Amino acid sequence: MSVWRIAGILHALEGWEEHECGYTMSNIDKVWEACLKHGFQPLKVPTQSKS
Numbered sequence: 001m002s003v004w005r006i007a008g009i010l011h012a013l014e015g016w017e018e019h020e021c022g023y024t025m026s027n028i029d030k031v032w033e034a035c036l037k038h039g040f041q042p043l044k045v046p047t048q049s050k051s
Contacts, residue, residue, distance in 0.1 A: 010034050 010016070014034050020026060 006035065006040055007031075010038065010040075013038055 007020075010031065011019070018026060
């Protein structure tokens with residue numbers, strides 16, 4: 001799911017009225033805590049190591 005879609009969902013779930021513009025975020029810690037609270041997790045991408 002795109003970060004923009006998650007942001008829209010978080011705004012609705014949290015009742016946030018302020019809107020960020022572009023890549024500027026007002027309070028990254030507040031956003032991160034809300035993401036985790038609502039079950040959004042960072043994408044884990046497997047890596048290949050050279051042996």
